[in-house]
Amino acid sequence: MTARLPCPVAPGPLEDYAARFDDLFSALGQRRGFREYLAGLLLPRERNKTLTCLAGAEPVIGINDPAVQRLQYFLSESVWDPETVNERRLAIVAADPAVAPHRGGVLVIDDSGDRKDGHATDHVSRQWLGRLGKTDNGIVTVTTLWADERLYLPLHAQPYTAACHLPRGTADPAFATKPKIAARLVAKALQAGIAFTAVAGDCAYGDNDDYRRELRELGLAYVLALKRRKGLWAPAYADHTPIDAARALAWGGPDHPCDWTRVQRRFRDGHHEIWWAADARLGPWGPDEPYRLVIATTDPATLPDQSTWYLTTNLPRPGGPAGADSPHSPADLAAVVRIYALRSWIEQGYKQVKDELGWADFQVRSSLAIRRHQALVMAAFSFCWHTWLAGSGLSDGPGDPGGELSPLPGEDRRLGGQSAPGGGKISSQRGPVPFMAAGAAPRPRLAHPLDTAPALLACLVQRAPAP
DSSP, X not given: OOOOOOOOOOSTTXXXXXXXXGGGOOSHHHHHHHHHHHHHHHSOOSXXXXXXXXXTOOTTTXXXXXXXXXXXXXXXXXXXXXXXXXXXXXXXXXXXXXXXXXXXXXXXXEEEEEEOOSXXXXXXEEEEETXXXXXEEEEEEEEEEEEOSSOEEEEEEEEOOOGGGSTTGXXXXXXXOHHHHHHHHHHXXXXXXXXXXXXXXXXXXXXXXXXXXXXXXXXXXXXXXXXXXXXXXXXXXXXXXXXXHHHTSOOXXXXXXXXXXXXXXXXXXXXXXXXXXXXXXXXXXXXTSSBEEEEEESOTTTOOXXXXXXXXXXXXXXXXXXXXXXXXXXXXXXXHHHHHHGGGHHHHHHHHHHHXXXXXXXXXXXXXXXXXXXXXXXXXXXXXXXXXXXXXXXXXXXXXXXXXXXXXXXXXXXXXXXXXXXXXXXXXXXXXXXXXXXXXXXXXXXXXXXXXTTHHHHHHHHTOSOO
């Protein structure tokens, strides 16, 4: 058998990480492209991380540069499977005690949209883009993320294909709604052996009855948001929406909370907030029913829109009759609030993979190339966590829900002894991080990307986790 040609090494700790993927690439050019692409993503830059940026070439006029063409071929034409690369990434994560998912974490489901011009790129159509807060031309990707109070890790991603791209529209067998895609990604997380205590998601998924049913069929617990004015059929004299049910709860002020339970949350900047949570009754939801309606808010008197959550969960109430028949352990109000609070990690994850690692900066048209780019971005992101935690004082293994990392009731725990959505406290000691630059390069094009890739590590991890 012919021996493999040696591949140019990546800088610093990136080489050890990249070498663990080498057997997935059949050619020297693919192994080199994998290293160059990751190094380019990790570099601090002052412009979008397009192919010319990743290769260190001038924008527009540098498109024909040999380094740019190599990366273009690696992403669009060469033969390798992004799913296999992602599976290897997750296997590496699972084998690392510092970052391995554990039962105390939460699986977060969400989708994110980015604006894209034209109509020739796969998955691009006129649709709702949450990041922009409006309907526009763009691409939407459904993603899953695992999170606990120490860190968060992207798991899987699948672009949404609008009906206009399919021959038979919504009747086409290939068409799948975002909740349907989300259910598939949750199943993929289970197949990958990802451990978690519950699934969390916003009202785009909580309001979907089919999605909740699919989670139950998978035997999973969930805490999902509902729209405050999601209507249910009921007699005229009864409550019809979650906000009606919340207003029906008795509240006599902080000294006489009546139906409400005090929950204390602690945030990264050190400040504390007092929240109030309660089990409400609405239609099929109730504290003693298989499905609960939990309201969490900063002010039960006014129920402010920006700080009130309307949540549905199949976790039974402690001491309630539904607990006897439920496959899930009972969860009090503080535990339900903690699970949903961890959902905010996905918003922070979007900021870092988009603003720092160029999630939406791809310049390719095919679905395969887009999915390859996304797999490479997630590989670069996992490398940052792996490298930082390996050299810091924060890596004591996975958080043990019953140990010193377990959350205090209703509190949020954050990296560095401050707080993160959820509760608890961990050490703020940080050891030296080998191979990490003291800061990002002051200007782009000071050096070739392959020479300074570790510079971005400090930039990424010092911002994580954020509220």
